[in-house]
Amino acid sequence: MRIKVMRKRGIPGRRRPLASCSVTGSRGTESEKSSCSGLQCSTTTRAGARCGRSKQASSLRIVRREPEMREGELVRIQRQTVKDYRLALGLELRKRRTAANIGFAELSMRTRIPAETLRSYEKGSHQPQLIRLSEIGRVYGVSAFEILVATAEYIYRANGEMVPDHRSVHADKTVLRAVILYTGVTPEQLRSIESTPATFSSEEHGEVRRNDWE
Numbered sequence: 001m002r003i004k005v006m007r008k009r010g011i012p013g014r015r016r017p018l019a020s021c022s023v024t025g026s027r028g029t030e031s032e033k034s035s036c037s038g039l040q041c042s043t044t045t046r047a048g049a050r051c052g053r054s055k056q057a058s059s060l061r062i063v064r065r066e067p068e069m070r071e072g073e074l075v076r077i078q079r080q081t082v083k084d085y086r087l088a089l090g091l092e093l094r095k096r097r098t099a100a101n102i103g104f105a106e107l108s109m110r111t112r113i114p115a116e117t118l119r120s121y122e123k124g125s126h127q128p129q130l131i132r133l134s135e136i137g138r139v140y141g142v143s144a145f146e147i148l149v150a151t152a153e154y155i156y157r158a159n160g161e162m163v164p165d166h167r168s169v170h171a172d173k174t175v176l177r178a179v180i181l182y183t184g185v186t187p188e189q190l191r192s193i194e195s196t197p198a199t200f201s202s203e204e205h206g207e208v209r210r211n212d213w214e
Helices: 030-036 057-100 104-111 115-123 130-140 144-158 171-182 187-194 197-204
Strands: 006-009 011-014
Touching: 057 115, 057 130, 057 144, 057 171, 104 115, 104 130, 130 144, 144 171, 171 187
Parallel strands: none
Antiparallel strands: 006 011
């Protein structure tokens, strides 16, 4: 059914056919069409046609914004986490190079990594790939994993966390956690990744089981 409405602005003229509601198939104005979005209700247009717009459309649009805000907050946290990790890794690399009494020129020659790139690693402006980290560690007589585990201790302390006791945790699990932190995950997010449904249930009741984490 096509409904046409005449409007007056000095000279009578025709208005374009009213847009269809995508749910009910009835006719509504274009502005009403844009706010319908396929939501059902019993509102009526000025022309008397039934529209599919929901009375809760405005509140629903607000709800739709919330996930975007949460996502934006997560992105902000992710970027800050990566930045903090680069700085922590840079401190660890600088400490090891200083202890080995090696300059950037020699380290560059032995690792085949440009000296400027090595400097950027220690400044925390860039994060080395694991393969390059292993090449650097080889010069210092350690593996890339050992550097990551040492860096993880910086991250725990910076986040106000207790450093897990490596004597009570299997070595493979310690390394795995260190690698996960390398990817830009916070210690809190790491606990969430490791948590079982039973752990989540306990946390909801205020019972955080630290043994599952440590």
